[in-house]
Amino acid sequence: MKKSVFLIILSFCFLSACSSEQPDLTATPSHTIAISTSEPTPSPSPSPTPYNGPLNPLTGLPIDASHANSRPYAIMINNLKEALPQCGIQSADIIYEVLAEGGITRMLAIYQDISNAGVIGTIRSARPYYIDISQGHDAIYIHAGGSEQAYSDLWNENVDHVDGVRGNGEIFYRDDDRIQNAGYEHSLFTTSTLIEQYVTSYFSRYEHEDDYSEPLIFTEDGTPKNGEKADSIQICFSDYKTGRFLYDKESGKYLIEEYEDAYIDGNTGEQVSTTNVLILFADTYTVDNEGRLAVDLIGSGEGYFACGGKYISIEWKKEADNLPFSYYTTDGKPLELGCGCSYINILPYGSEIVIE
DSSP, X not given: OHHHHHHHHXXXXXXXXXXXXXXXXXXXXXXXXXXOOSOOOOOOOOOOOOOOSOBOTTTXXXXXXXXXXXXXXXXXXXXXXXXXXXXXXXXXXXXXXXXXXXXXXXXXXXXXXXXXXXXXXXXXXXXXXXXXXXXXTTOEEEESOBOHHHHHHHHHTTOOEEETTTSXXXXXXXXXXXXXXXXXXXXXXXXXXXXXXXXXXXXXXXXXXXXXXXXXXXXXXXXXXXXXXXXEEEXXXXXXXXXXXXXXXXXXXXXXXXXXXXXXXXXXXXXXXXXXXXXXXEOEEEOSTTOOEEEOOSEEEEEEEEETTEEEEEEEEEOSTTSOOEEEXXXXXXXXXXXXXXXXXXXXXXXXXXXX
């Protein structure tokens, strides 16, 4: 390349020497190129379009329109130590934990859209007050067996339910590993695929009726105003069962522990978390020689609500077994929950609660 340029220069000098006219070195170039030294002005970012689509009535988060008005599923979940880890629990929109008998607890997991829950279980038997909670959500109730009073309520109240002991077996299966290592009674599972495949043909109604509405109110930041510190919440159900909720500032959620260890979802291997923690006190008493309980959920009571690392006192109401819970601040205003899932602990009055 350098050699070519040199030859061109020699040629130009030779022609100039032979010419009688000298080149006009002051002539204006035929064109110019403007060089800008300033930074380009960035185009303004478009403002995000506000979401105005369907919302999950149990979380306040966006949901596919096909599930927005669906009846949810309410599934009884085993919570004995030997039944852990539970599966599919993190996919639930609301988890209720209530005493069963002998100091043990069970969960009732509520799913508005169950399609992505995967494996769910293990599944245990019904009790009347769990049925009342399910009925309040107009849910389809899934369980495996039940007390005689629970069966009486299911039949007399015409509850849409799927029973893994005395009813439809198509959606249930036993896990061989759980049978060998935990026991037969701790081995029953279902899956979201089986539920969608079979349960959708069992009943006549899968949408809420026009007069049904969930009273839950959600806001983007549910941290209660003037709330007190609640970085750690410890709940003692009994000598057997204590739960703990630890606020994680990074995620803005409470990480859950039970039995002095992280509460793990067997599907993901990750610790279960929740946006809202509610504690409801209800009259609780023993009803038979087996130690089974009655929990009075019809009426009203006191409790606590925690979100965003803060907590306040609240009041709850449930006017009938087929009506949902509603929550209020102590000055009578409807409670605003943070958008996301909720964990609701229902305990006898006088239970030990430590909030720090």
